[in-house]
Amino acid sequence: MSGTSPKTALDALQIWHPFTRAGVDPAPLRISRAEGAWLVTEDGRRILDGISSWWVNLHGHAHPRIAEAVAAQAKILEHVLLAGFVHEPAERLAEELRRVAPAPLEHIFFSDNGSTAVEVALKMALQYWRNTDRKGGRAEKSEIIALEHGYHGDTAGAMSVSEDSAFTEAFAPMRFPVHRAHTAYCYRCPVGLKRESCNIECADSLEKILRERGEKIAAVIVEPLLQGAGGMIVHPVEFLQRVRALTAKYDVLLIADEVLTGFGRCGTMFACELAGVTPDLMCLSKGLTGGFLPMGATLATSRIHDAFTGVDPARTFWHGHSYTGNPLACAAAVASLEIFHTEPVFERINAIAAIHSERLPRLANLAAVGDTRQIGSVAAIELRADDVGYLSALRPKLYRFFLERDVLLRPLGNVIYVLPPYCIEGNDLHHVYDVIEEAIQSIM
Numbered sequence: 159m160s161g162t163s164p165k166t167a168l169d170a171l172q173i174w175h176p177f178t179r180a181g182v183d184p185a186p187l188r189i190s191r192a193e194g195a196w197l198v199t200e201d202g203r204r205i206l207d208g209i210s211s212w213w214v215n216l217h218g219h220a221h222p223r224i225a226e227a228v229a230a231q232a233k234i235l236e237h238v239l240l241a242g243f244v245h246e247p248a249e250r251l252a253e254e255l256r257r258v259a260p261a262p263l264e265h266i267f268f269s270d271n272g273s274t275a276v277e278v279a280l281k282m283a284l285q286y287w288r289n290t291d292r293k294g295g296r297a298e299k300s301e302i303i304a305l306e307h308g309y310h311g312d313t314a315g316a317m318s319v320s321e322d323s324a325f326t327e328a329f330a331p332m333r334f335p336v337h338r339a340h341t342a343y344c345y346r347c348p349v350g351l352k353r354e355s356c357n358i359e360c361a362d363s364l365e366k367i368l369r370e371r372g373e374k375i376a377a378v379i380v381e382p383l384l385q386g387a388g389g390m391i392v393h394p395v396e397f398l399q400r401v402r403a404l405t406a407k408y409d410v411l412l413i414a415d416e417v418l419t420g421f422g423r424c425g426t427m428f429a430c431e432l433a434g435v436t437p438d439l440m441c442l443s444k445g446l447t448g449g450f451l452p453m454g455a456t457l458a459t460s461r462i463h464d465a466f467t468g469v470d471p472a473r474t475f476w477h478g479h480s481y482t483g484n485p486l487a488c489a490a491a492v493a494s495l496e497i498f499h500t501e502p503v504f505e506r507i508n509a510i511a512a513i514h515s516e517r518l519p520r521l522a523n524l525a526a527v528g529d530t531r532q533i534g535s536v537a538a539i540e541l542r543a544d545d546v547g548y549l550s551a552l553r554p555k556l557y558r559f560f561l562e563r564d565v566l567l568r569p570l571g572n573v574i575y576v577l578p579p580y581c582i583e584g585n586d587l588h589h590v591y592d593v594i595e596e597a598i599q600s601i602m
């Protein structure tokens with residue numbers, strides 16, 4: 159091939175793939191169908207989806223109930239704008255979300271994906287203070303605090319509150335400045351303590367910013383209990399509880415980005431429940447439609463919503479997307495939420511969690527393993543490496559190793575994680591662990 163890239167299906171198709179180095183990364187596999195936890199290639203190869211296709215799938219691929227709901231809806235009403243109009247699927251979904259979400263989050267704004275759900279929350283937070291300033295003459299609160307290792311998406315606002323990284327470097331001029339507080343990364347404790355004896359001192363850095371600038375801060379944004387793309391970092395519940403207590407103390411809004419953690423991933427419907435915390439704004443996407451269609455939702459309390467009402471046009475939330483509240487996506491989401499009532503979804507999640515708990519201690523004993531973490535249906539294995547982070551040289555080696563064994567896992571650099579659809583069979587999940595063990599022993 160001397161010096162030229164191999165001709166890949168990627169070149170041939172002219173599809174520009176996400177997070178992919180064309181001509182460097184392996185050519186994409188052509189998937190013709192999928193069922194349960196399995197993806198099937200054109201030539202009949204079956205690949206176990208160990209990451210729920212980027213964390214979106216909940217109940218299995220091509221779940222008949224969701225497929226039927228989308229098909230039935232497509233025959234009646236495929237789309238209508240949501241400004242000045244409404245439809246039954248949107249109303250039903252709003253009702254379902256209000257039923258499952260923490261009670262005060264009763265207003266729902268639809269958008270298209272996780273990034274837009276975050277953009278909406280950030281814009282609502284900023285405008286909330288502007289709208290209330292007009293009434294009360296309060297000093298302008300317009301700054302945001304985000305956490306180290308956070309990831310909230312790739313649009314400009316979501317990228318601004320995400321951690322500085324190789325992925326955001328080229329876009330520095332597009333990113334607005336944010337304050338960055340420590341996170342609860344116990345394995346690499348930012349304040350050098352041990353979890354067994356700490357008092358969540360990592361949250362002191364958030365308190366310091368709030369003490370010094372609380373008057374200027376509009377909101378704190380967090381991925382509650384589990385920071386996903388930053389390395390599947392699991393926080394003690396006390397960290398989130400302290401974040402909530404501090405935001406309340408300094409009269410700052412709390413945005414919970416549950417784009418990954420929502421819909422059962424952490425063992426409860428929403429991660430915030432595990433800490434008994436209710437945020438002011440909550441961002442949802444990924445599992446919202448059971449992995450069928452793109453959709454985002456930002457949930458807000460009445461305190462936020464009511465600040466946007468009134469005849470003054472400056473109080474209106476001037477934001478929307480063409481496909482906001484798309485009926486097909488709403489129908490998929492309603493069907494997915496119904497599956498929570500009709501199938502033993504939380505039993506499946508608990509069964510996955512039990513296998514994680516059984517298999518992780520054995521991996522933790524391997525010399526190459528620095529840390530293992532688990533929350534609900536998500537498990538992570540952090541490998542020791544000189545080049546930690548997403549661009550670790552281990553990532554492509556591990557990815558290839560897994561795929562050659564027909565297991566789809568996409569390590570976050572030196573962190574291998576397992577985040578399967580809830581329908582995965584126990585023996586298939588054990589197989590994923592066997593392959594991980596083999597990978598660590600042969601690659602490290």
Ligand code: PLP
Nearest residue numbers: 271272273309310311386417418
């Ligand atoms: N927020 C979190 C916590 C995420 O993990 C992601 C994506 O991985 C996003 C937001 C962005 O979602 P999307 O890729 O749908 O824009």
